[in-house]
Amino acid sequence: MAEPKKARGTLTIYDVAxxxxxxxxxxxxxxxGLGSPxxxxxxxxxxxxxxxxxxxxxxxxxxxxxxxxxxxxxFRRGGEELFEGEDESFLFIDVINRGIEVxxxxxxxxxxxxxxxxxxxxxxxxxxxxxxxxxGLILHDRMLSAVGIARLADMVPIVTxxxxxxxxxxxxxxxxxxxxxxxxxxxxxxxxxxxxxxVTGRSDSPxxxxxxHAFATEAAAAGAEIDTGPAWQGNYSAAxxxxxxxxxxxxxxxxxxxILCANDQTALGVIHALAQRGLRxxxxxxxxxxxxxxxxxxxxxPLTTIRQxxxxxxxxxxxxxxxxxxxxxxxxxxxxxxxxxxxxSCGCAPGSTRVSGTDPVVxxxxx
Amino acid sequence: MAEPKKARGTLTIYDVAxxxxxxxxxxxxxxxGLGSPxxxxxxxxxxxxxxxxxxxxxxxxxxxxxxxxxxxxxFRRGGEELFEGEDESFLFIDVINRGIEVxxxxxxxxxxxxxxxxxxxxxxxxxxxxxxxxxGLILHDRMLSAVGIARLADMVPIVTxxxxxxxxxxxxxxxxxxxxxxxxxxxxxxxxxxxxxxVTGRSDSPxxxxxxHAFATEAAAAGAEIDTGPAWQGNYSAAxxxxxxxxxxxxxxxxxxxILCANDQTALGVIHALAQRGLRxxxxxxxxxxxxxxxxxxxxxPLTTIRQxxxxxxxxxxxxxxxxxxxxxxxxxxxxxxxxxxxxSCGCAPGSTRVSGTDPVVxxxxx
DNA sequence: CTGAAAGCGCTTACAG
DNA sequence: CTGAAAGCGCTTACAG
Numbered sequence: 001m002a003e004p005k006k007a008r009g010t011l012t013i014y015d016v017a018x019x020x021x022x023x024x025x026x027x028x029x030x031x032x033g034l035g036s037p038x039x040x041x042x043x044x045x046x047x048x049x050x051x052x053x054x055x056x057x058x059x060x061x062x063x064x065x066x067x068x069x070x071x072x073x074x075f076r077r078g079g080e081e082l083f084e085g086e087d088e089s090f091l092f093i094d095v096i097n098r099g100i101e102v103x104x105x106x107x108x109x110x111x112x113x114x115x116x117x118x119x120x121x122x123x124x125x126x127x128x129x130x131x132x133x134x135x136g137l138i139l140h141d142r143m144l145s146a147v148g149i150a151r152l153a154d155m156v157p158i159v160t161x162x163x164x165x166x167x168x169x170x171x172x173x174x175x176x177x178x179x180x181x182x183x184x185x186x187x188x189x190x191x192x193x194x195x196x197x198x199v200t201g202r203s204d205s206p207x208x209x210x211x212x213h214a215f216a217t218e219a220a221a222a223g224a225e226i227d228t229g230p231a232w233q234g235n236y237s238a239a240x241x242x243x244x245x246x247x248x249x250x251x252x253x254x255x256x257x258x259i260l261c262a263n264d265q266t267a268l269g270v271i272h273a274l275a276q277r278g279l280r281x282x283x284x285x286x287x288x289x290x291x292x293x294x295x296x297x298x299x300x301x302p303l304t305t306i307r308q309x310x311x312x313x314x315x316x317x318x319x320x321x322x323x324x325x326x327x328x329x330x331x332x333x334x335x336x337x338x339x340x341x342x343x344x345s346c347g348c349a350p351g352s353t354r355v356s357g358t359d360p361v362v363x364x365x366x367x
Numbered sequence: 368m369a370e371p372k373k374a375r376g377t378l379t380i381y382d383v384a385x386x387x388x389x390x391x392x393x394x395x396x397x398x399x400g401l402g403s404p405x406x407x408x409x410x411x412x413x414x415x416x417x418x419x420x421x422x423x424x425x426x427x428x429x430x431x432x433x434x435x436x437x438x439x440x441x442f443r444r445g446g447e448e449l450f451e452g453e454d455e456s457f458l459f460i461d462v463i464n465r466g467i468e469v470x471x472x473x474x475x476x477x478x479x480x481x482x483x484x485x486x487x488x489x490x491x492x493x494x495x496x497x498x499x500x501x502x503g504l505i506l507h508d509r510m511l512s513a514v515g516i517a518r519l520a521d522m523v524p525i526v527t528x529x530x531x532x533x534x535x536x537x538x539x540x541x542x543x544x545x546x547x548x549x550x551x552x553x554x555x556x557x558x559x560x561x562x563x564x565x566v567t568g569r570s571d572s573p574x575x576x577x578x579x580h581a582f583a584t585e586a587a588a589a590g591a592e593i594d595t596g597p598a599w600q601g602n603y604s605a606a607x608x609x610x611x612x613x614x615x616x617x618x619x620x621x622x623x624x625x626i627l628c629a630n631d632q633t634a635l636g637v638i639h640a641l642a643q644r645g646l647r648x649x650x651x652x653x654x655x656x657x658x659x660x661x662x663x664x665x666x667x668x669p670l671t672t673i674r675q676x677x678x679x680x681x682x683x684x685x686x687x688x689x690x691x692x693x694x695x696x697x698x699x700x701x702x703x704x705x706x707x708x709x710x711x712s713c714g715c716a717p718g719s720t721r722v723s724g725t726d727p728v729v730x731x732x733x734x
Numbered sequence: 735c736t737g738a739a740a741g742c743g744c745t746t747a748c749a750g
Numbered sequence: 751c752t753g754a755a756a757g758c759g760c761t762t763a764c765a766g
Contacts, residue, residue, distance in 0.1 A: 010433075011522075012759055023737045028761060038735065053522050058500030059435055060759035062426035063742045066377075070479065070500065077465070094461035098444070101482055110479050110497060112437065115468055130477060133425030133437065155378075155420050298665035379743055390753045395745060405751065427743035430758045 011054050020048035031056060069109045071321060072134035073100055074127055074143050077115035092293050092310055093140060096161065099314020100138060107322055109135075116143060124148055131156040136321045139163070142205055157330075159321040161313065162207045165332040170324060172317045172334045175358070176207055179306035180214035182340040182358040183260055183288050186304075188222040191347050193257040193286060197227040199244045199270060201236040201262035208236075208262055211290065215260060227256045234266045241269030249277055255285050258346070264289035264296050264305055271299060271345070282347040292341050297353075302343035307355065309336050378421050387415035398423060436476045438688060439501035440467055441494055441510050444482035459660050459677055460507060463528065466681020467505060474689055476502075483510060491515055498523040503688045506530070509572055524697075526688040528680065529574045532699040537691060539684045539701045542725070543574055546673035547581035549707040549725040550627055550655050553671075555589040558714050560624040560653060564594040566611045566637060568603040568629035575603075575629055578657065582627060594623045601633045608636030616644055622652050625713070631656035631663050631672055638666060638712070649714040659708050664720075669710035674722065676703050 013031075017024045022041055029035045030045040037045075048054070062068040075093045101111050114130050116123050124144065131137055136157035144152065146166060152158060153168030165171040187193050198215045201208035219226045231248055234240035241261055248255060261267035267289035271281055281287050281301055289296060292307035313336055324330035342354040380398075384391040389408055396402045397412040404412075415421070429435040442460045468478050481497050483490050491511065498504055503524035511519065513533060519525060520535030532538040554560045565582045568575035586593045598615055601607035608628055615622060628634035634656035638648055648654050648668055656663060659674035680703055691697035709721040 010759090013761095014759080024760080025737060025739095025762080026735085029736085032761080034762090036735070041735080053518060055495045055499045055522050057430070057759055058496075059426045059429035060742090061499075061761075063424070063430050063744085063758090064760045064762085066742075068426055068500075072477075077469075094464075097461075097480075098482070101480060102444075105482065110439075110481050110500060112477050112479050113464075113468060114477050115465070115472065128422045129425075132422045132428075133435075133477060151420060155422050294661065295665070298662070377743090381743085391744080392746080392753060392755095393751085396752090399745085401746090403751070408751080424743055427758090428745075430742090430760085431744045431746085433758075 011052055013054075013056065016045065016048045016052060016054050019052065020044040068133070068135050069107075070112050070134045071100075071104060071109055071318065071325075072112045072114065072127075072130040072137045073097055073140070074114050074116060074130065074137065075140040076143065077117050092291060095310040096140070096314040096317075099311035099316075100318045101314075102311070103315035103318030103322070107318075109318075109322070124152070127152060128155070136325045138317050138321060141207065142202065157321060157324040159317045159324070159330075161317055162205075164206050170320050170330045170332055170334075172313060172320060172336070173207070174308040174313065174336045174338050176210040176338075177214040178358040179290060179308075179338040179340070180211050180260070181218045182338075182356075183290075183304075183306060184215065184218040184222055184224070186340065186342065187258045187260070187286060187288070187346060188219070188224045191258070191286065193224070195225045195227065195256035195258070197232060197256040197259040199232055199234040199241055199259060199261045199266050201234060201266065203233065205236070211262060225256070234262055234269075236263050236265060238265050238269030238272065241266035242273035243269070245270050245273035245277075249273075255279075258286035258288070260288050260290075262290060264291040264293045264303060267303055267305070267345070268295070268299065271303075281345055286347045287345045289345075296341075297343065299345070301345045301350075302353070304343045304346035304348065305341050306358075307339045307341045309338070312336060378419055380421075380423065383412065383415045383419060383421050386419060387411040435500070435502050436474075437479050437501045438467075438471060438476055438685065438692075439479045439481065439494075439497040439504045440464055440507070441481050441483060441497065441504065442507040443510065444484050459658060462677040463507070463681040463684075466678035466683075467685045468681070469678070470682035470685030470689070474685075476685075476689070491519070494519060495522070503692045505684050505688060508574065509569065524688060524691040526684045526691070526697075528684060529572075531573050537687050537697045537699055537701075539680060539687060539703070540574070541675040541680065541703045541705050543577040543705075544581040545725040546657060546675075546705040546707070547578050547627070548585045549705075549723075550657075550671075550673060551582065551585040551589055551591070553707065553709065554625045554627070554653060554655070554713060555586070555591045558625070558653065560591070560714075562592045562594065562623035562625070564599060564623040564626040566599055566601040566608050566626060566628045566633050568601060568633065570600070572603070578629060592623070601629055601636075603630050603632060605632050605636030605639065608633035609640035610636070612637050612640035612644070616640075622646075625653035625655070627655050627657075629657060631658040631660045631670060634670055634672070634712070635662070635666065638670075648712055653714045654712045656712075663708075664710065666712070668712045668717075669720070671710045671713035671715065672708050673725075674706045674708045676705070679703060 013024045013027050017027045026041055027045050030037050030042050104111055112134050139160045141162045149169050150166045158169040160169055160171045162173045163171050196219050200212055232244055234244050261270055267287050271287055274281055279285055289303045289305035292305045296303040296305050320330045338358055340356050340358055342348050344350055380391045380394050384394045393408055394412050397404050397409050471478055479501050506527045508529045516536050517533045525536040527536055527538045529540045530538050563586050567579055599611055601611050628637055634654050638654055641648055646652055656670045656672035659672045663670040663672050687697045705725055707723050707725055709715050711717055
């Protein structure tokens with residue numbers, strides 16, 4: 001791309017050394033707090049560093065000691081047509097990234113972030129290039145196919161978010177099963193709804209499969225009647241959710257008493273579409289989401305959903321990647337607990353927001 | 368910190384060369400599309416690269432050609448006690464960062480992000496270390512003092528956001544004057560309010576000074592009575608805004624008919640405090656913000672404010688930094704246009720959200 | 735405690 | 751078109 005050779009003043013450790021009247025080895029030691037330099041040596045070096053405003057080149061350090069202290073993060077950037085309020089939902093990715101940053105911070109690592117658009121080409125090449133600039137990679141949901149991940153994991157330590165571990169990559173996710181389970185129980189047992197529907201997320205998402213399966217299992221266990229099938233296929237977007245409702249209604253199908261949505265964005269679209277057809281939430285149809293994005297509480301009615309510990313997810317992902325980088329270890333699949341957030345879209349009374357932990361159906365993945 | 372030497376398999380260009388039966392120079396040329404290698408040479412190299420899953424080391428490339436293709440971004444991380452809804456407001460930093468990323472993407476650069484807490488120590492050292500890993504830095508608002516910035520700009524190209532240019536650093540900001548001006552005019556001319564107050568931001572913020580000054584000037588020009596003084600000192604936080612109102616009321620002072628707030632977060636706190644004292648917005652006091660953060664439209668009443676083109680701000684900051692890095696140029700102070708977003712907190716009727724450009728009082732800074 | 739020197743993995747004139 | 755070799759700016763055994 002750009003061809004600007006040699007940076008500007010490009011001060012090097014040699015400049016510092018000659019100014020301080022010592023060898024570059026001494027400068028390096030002082031700068032890194034290694035060995036036990038004489039006080040005078042240290043002082044002269046520090047003074048020269050100060051006078052010159054010297055800062056060591058990260059690339060040279062990385063090349064020399066085999067550690068960049070940088071980890072790469074790849075995430076999906078929005079880009080298609082978005083609903084009102086949907087754009088901001090995308091920011092939950094940033095919350096995770098901030099969690100990663102907090103974890104990295106503690107170890108002196110920095111985050112190298114790179115986004116991928118829905119129709120960017122040669123994504124794999126872009127990610128590989130990123131890998132070359134980092135000690136390890138954290139991949140957000142659905143960035144690469146399983147084989148793509150496996151191939152990449154072959155060259156660099158990898159942690160995926162909300163995916164599944166592969167032979168070479170580690171994974172961190174939230175406890176989807178318990179979340180769906182808590183939602184179904186709340187709807188069936190506490191509200192007494194007997195018929196349930198589930199608007200799915202993208203079919204290529206592990207989270208989606210897990211949630212759908214948990215829904216079917218738990219609804220059956222609770223003795224509720226469920227409505228499923230291809231007509232219920234969403235794609236995690238508000239437009240997808242709105243579309244499912246519109247199609248169902250256009251086909252003259254009767255909606256179940258309560259509809260669980262694969263995520264909050266989908267719920268946003270569903271509620272919107274319902275309102276357009278004159279159906280009331282929760283009086284006619286109860287709705288729930290999954291994620292607890294910032295706008296969830298501002299919807300009309302406020303959305304009952306599952307809160308995922310996004311920031312912790314990020315911090316945990318870093319910790320695991322770090323242990324893989326430094327010791328080659330790292331737990332293969334880590335599961336984080338979620339919380340049920342009861343607001344009004346499920347039929348509960350206004351002003352009674354309630355947050356509660358869910359009983360895990362899955363053991364914590366730590367070994 | 369961590370001491371993991373040499374990465375894992377650490378494939379190098381030598382491995383590729385020997386597998387392909389060519390020199391490392393040829394491998395490098397093929398990989399970078401330089402020169403005109405024979406088709407056969409290219410093919411053998413590509414095949415070896417594929418078989419080995421080789422990805423060139425970024426540190427070595429950077430050291431060799433003097434360009435890391437990485438730019439550092441430093442921002443402030445929240446951390447103190449936050450109001451309900453305030454946490455998410457912090458995400459507007461992420462919107463800017465995404466804008467930067469989009470700009471960087473176009474040039475094949477990646478973003479190295481690093482946050483700084485409100486009470487982290489030796490921030491300057493941390494930022495200097497970051498500088499060593501990047502080709503240039505973008506600093507969010509109020510990360511460093513003017514002299515700190517000047518010193519840093521001495522070692523690496525720097526672009527500040529919402530600050531002021533120094534001899535060595537460039538700056539990008541939004542047109543605060545026009546924003547405040549549009550707000551004052553709307554309040555005084557369209558609504559006929561005769562008395563105005565202004566809750567300030569942090570006193571060390573250039574944006575704050577500019578906005579306050581524009582407020583005083585424009586209010587005087589419009590013939591409105593203004594209430595100012597130390598009692599009106601906020602700090603850009605919701606708590607700060609709430610505090611101003613509480614103090615004013617406790618001191619028995621009569622509030623002006625309309626209060627402009629230095630930013631949306633402040634407005635959030637002001638509205639909250641007003642509600643606690645039983646005062647209605649906009650009937651008793653009209654309120655306006657600045658920024659148009661995502662929650663602004665969800666407040667009660669929805670907030671009239673100034674929308675800043677955050678994403679463009681970020682993209683522009685990158686472009687300017689890039690031109691400084693590659694050609695040593697770059698406009699010293701770039702000003703972006705803002706928009707007036709009229710909702711209900713100013714006294715306008717519900718459901719009549721209106722967005723309009725503002726007349727710039729400042730010439731665009733491009734040269 | 736300190737210095738000379740090798741080596742990290744690339745890129746790029748310079749010869750051939 | 752292609753290779754041998756120098757050099758990018760550090761770190762770190764290895765001697766002294």
